[in-house]
Amino acid sequence: xxxxxxxxxxxxxxxxxxxxxxxxxxxxxxxxxxxxxxxxxxxxxxxxxxxxxxxxxxxxxxxxxxxxxxxxxxxxxxxxxxxxxxxxxxxxxxxxxxxxxxxxxxxxxxxxxxxxxxx
Amino acid sequence: xxxxxxxxxxxxxxxxxxxxxxxxxxxxxxxxxxxxxxxxxxxxxxxxxxxxxxxxxxxxxxxxxxxxxxxxxxxxxxxxxxxxxxxxxxxxxxxxxxxxxxxxxxx
Numbered sequence: 001x002x003x004x005x006x007x008x009x010x011x012x013x014x015x016x017x018x019x020x021x022x023x024x025x026x027x028x029x030x031x032x033x034x035x036x037x038x039x040x041x042x043x044x045x046x047x048x049x050x051x052x053x054x055x056x057x058x059x060x061x062x063x064x065x066x067x068x069x070x071x072x073x074x075x076x077x078x079x080x081x082x083x084x085x086x087x088x089x090x091x092x093x094x095x096x097x098x099x100x101x102x103x104x105x106x107x108x109x110x111x112x113x114x115x116x117x118x119x
Numbered sequence: 120x121x122x123x124x125x126x127x128x129x130x131x132x133x134x135x136x137x138x139x140x141x142x143x144x145x146x147x148x149x150x151x152x153x154x155x156x157x158x159x160x161x162x163x164x165x166x167x168x169x170x171x172x173x174x175x176x177x178x179x180x181x182x183x184x185x186x187x188x189x190x191x192x193x194x195x196x197x198x199x200x201x202x203x204x205x206x207x208x209x210x211x212x213x214x215x216x217x218x219x220x221x222x223x224x225x226x
Contacts, residue, residue, distance in 0.1 A: 104210035
């Protein structure tokens with residue numbers, strides 16, 4: 001059974017940093033692209049980052065480019081999201097998701113972790 | 120960026136009715152559209168890939184259609200467990216984008 005379990009969320013002040021983790025199991029992690037998708041309270045879904053199987057290629061929307069960094073450790077079947085210079089608009093539930101390539105849709109999602117950016 | 124416009128924002132139906140949810144893209148995207156269901160306080164779940172391709176484990180009452188700019192998610196005879204929010208997502212080009220969602224509620 002595919003499982004994705006996020007951790008590392010919490011309350012953080014504007015301008016500070018936070019690192020999210022996602023532990024994957026039930027599939028060969030190194031064979032899949034992975035992604036982060038977020039959802040602000042009572043809002044829709046927003047794609048945040050994608051990483052290739054080896055980690056050599058990463059993709060971001062303009063809203064987080066230069067502030068967020070996605071990475072992975074295939075030996076640990078883990079995905080990460082380093083978030084720097086956090087803003088109040090980054091407040092959201094962050095989901096780890098498995099991606100099917102080259103099709104770029106999300107076939108499995110974690111339960112999500114809440115990040116609140118507030119002073 | 121490709122903008123996806125979902126309509127209606129809210130759809131009120133009686134269990135047993137059949138419904139169609141719309142997703143319109145701001146430019147042609149072939150069939151690069153995928154549909155997700157999100158129940159209250161849960162993670163999204165993939166329902167349909169590439170406009171009309173079924174997903175293992177998803178009830179057959181869910182189907183999708185369309186190409187180019189206009190797409191439809193159809194639910195044949197809505198059941199109580201179907202009342203949730205539905206999102207479309209395009210994978211034609213980066214950045215990947217989602218529609219704003221259609222909430223299916225009980226009338």
